Amino acid sequence: GAVVSQHPSRVICKSGTSVKIECRSLDFQATTMFWYRQFPKKSLMLMATSNEGSKATYEQGVEKDKFLINHASLTLSTLTVTSAHPEDSSFYICSARDWTGTDTQYFGPGTRLTVL
Amino acid sequence: QKEVEQNSGPLSVPEGAIASLNCTYSDRGSQSFFWYRQYSGKSPELIMFIYSNGDKEDGRFTAQLNKASQYVSLLIRDSQPSDSATYLCAVNLRASGYSTLTFGKGTMLLVSP
Numbered sequence: 476g477a478v479v480s481q482h483p484s485r486v487i488c489k490s491g492t493s494v495k496i497e498c499r500s501l502d503f504q505a506t507t508m509f510w511y512r513q514f515p516k517k518s519l520m521l522m523a524t525s526n527e528g529s530k531a532t533y534e535q536g537v538e539k540d541k542f543l544i545n546h547a548s549l550t551l552s553t554l555t556v557t558s559a560h561p562e563d564s565s566f567y568i569c570s571a572r573d574w575t576g577t578d579t580q581y582f583g584p585g586t587r588l589t590v591l
Numbered sequence: 592q593k594e595v596e597q598n599s600g601p602l603s604v605p606e607g608a609i610a611s612l613n614c615t616y617s618d619r620g621s622q623s624f625f626w627y628r629q630y631s632g633k634s635p636e637l638i639m640f641i642y643s644n645g646d647k648e649d650g651r652f653t654a655q656l657n658k659a660s661q662y663v664s665l666l667i668r669d670s671q672p673s674d675s676a677t678y679l680c681a682v683n684l685r686a687s688g689y690s691t692l693t694f695g696k697g698t699m700l701l702v703s704p
Contacts, residue, residue, distance in 0.1 A: 509691070518696045519635070519679070568634045570692075578623050578683050580692055585634040 481583035498569030505571035614680030
């Protein structure tokens, strides 16, 4: 099956710093990747849709200047949490869509961010 | 509003039994339906997808789709304790020229030994 990796898997940072999370599709090309956030015991929440070579589309209520998304290639999208604060602590998960006709999304393993 | 509804559970079944997980969706234009499994603290993993009315089987898993009733279900035969997880139903909606997945809140399944 399709494999999506994320790096880092876990990060702890001080308030005010920026954190970059990478999402890679390892064995397929993904023109579209998605970024989700999940708080403990809560549902997955879509943050933004990332299309290769164009600006990301953010969901309502998600600050595009705080969560910077770059999708520079068909296999890599990055999410940068700028000036992170404790309330940004969450589980960030990316997914990549396989365009072989099924529109299936494959998820990365997630990045657990803790902001002190 | 486009919605995907699931009972939150937990659904408790004994080992070896059949677990039945249900999902309804509001958008009649929905074309693709997915079931994901999410273990606590982990990201979702794809179990299977279904597009056409009827049943689709993959090992111990069977997805059932009824577009007229806007209903999709997942049956797990011979349930094992390792099947204990949250099961997410996702529906692929078409908007603005691209697809997004709308997730239900998930049903927690507990399989007791």
